[in-house]
Amino acid sequence: MVFSLGPRALAAGTKLAAFDSTGSTNTEAMDRARTGERGPMWFVTTEQTAGRGRRHRPWVAPRGNLASSVLEVLDVTPSVAATLGFAAGVAVEKALRQISVEAAMRAPQSAANDYRLKWPNDVLAGGHKLVGMNLEAEAAPNGQLAVVVGIGTNVVAAPDNMPYPVACLHAMGVSASAEDLFAALSDTWQEMRGIWDSGRGFAEIRRQWLERAAGIGQPVSVDNGVQTISGIFDTIDEAGCMIVATADRRRIPITAGDVHFGSAASTRTARK
Template identity: 70%
Template sequence: MAFKLGPRAISAGYRLTAFDQIGSTNAEAMARAREGEYGPMWFVTSEQTAGRGRRNRPWIAPRGNLASSILEVIDVAPAVAATLGFAAGLAIETALQKVSIEASLRSAGSEHMKFSLKWPNDVLAGNKKLVGIGLEAEAVAGDRLAVVVGIGTNVVAAPEGTPTPATSLAAIGVDIGAEELFTELSNAWAESRGIWDNGRGFGEIRRLWLERAAGLGQPVAVQTGTASIEGIFDTIDEQGCLIVRKADGHRVPISAGDVYFGSAASAGAV
């Protein structure tokens, strides 16, 4: 089965470039932007060999996994563009819910998996990481911003030794291919991107994201470089910052960091 866009993505004007294998879909997307490609265009593969995630961590997709990057060249400030990651989380969660339901129906109606969104850019199946999302932005001609949103999904295999334990769709019993998942993702992205509307609709994106948030109202520890901030995961604010409510009631906004819940949070995430 080949990669293809869904009907909603096609009608919204998206295009697709697919690779049998590539080093990094994000790198390819940004290189095309520097050459004058304005998108919106998807770059996808089922085998990525040299990708990078947050904090420059390896982002490798063995054959059968899904590495996908969307290039959008838009006229917004970098801080506004950063909130597009929350729309990406909603899009892949929506796609996962749909393929999970369809897979459960194919397997005699077994219960489908529930997914949740972990701040700032992961999707969890249970308490394990299934999807990572990474954003890159660079100014291009005409004072516009080339934004590449990379979405990597563990379809058939998951890495070991990651800060958050990882899983795959295959491991949780969702029998689906990368190509089928991508078609649903492309449709869901068109919808979420439309709601986001160059940042004007982030209020609605924020509301929908919080409905699916992992750990909301629970103890959390956030590692921000050398510091650890502990408290209760209160909300995310209008800029997408994580708000931690400390024991004294003080609410601390956090713009970047590694988040730990449960026993890891109680132990200070060490």
């Protein structure tokens, strides 16, 4: 199979660059932005050898997995651009649900899957990490902001020796390919990008994200590199910050950090 855009993305004039293999789709996208590309444009491959996730952690996609990045050049501030990651999360969840239904129609024995969005930028399947996302931005020559949203999905294999549980679609009984998932994702991205509308529609994105969120109302521990904040995951606010309700009745906004839920949160708190 070859990569192709979904009908909605095609109708919107979205561009596509597909690679047999590349170091990083995010790097490909940002390099193109520096030469004047304005997007929207997708950069995709089934084999990524030098990808990076949040906080520059390695994210390698062995052949058969999906590494994808979308470039948008926007007239927004960096703080508004950051909320685009939540639109991406909803788009990914919708695409995964769509291809899971299609796979179940082809093979009725396929297991049902519960996809959840983990703040700030993961998608979980059965509590295991299935998708990682990474948003990068830099000033474009025309004074706008070049924003790249990288999305890595474990389709045929999950990485080994990870410090958290991981999942892949094929092991879950979802027989879709990376190409199948990308076609669906390009269309759900088009939908959610339109709702987001340069941040003006973030209230609706926030509502949809919270409907799909993992860990709402559960114990949570967030390590921001300086301290660990523990409490109950209450909500996300109008800027996308996680709100942690602490035992002393404070409501603390979290802008970034490593998140641990449930028993893992309690264990980490006990060790501090």
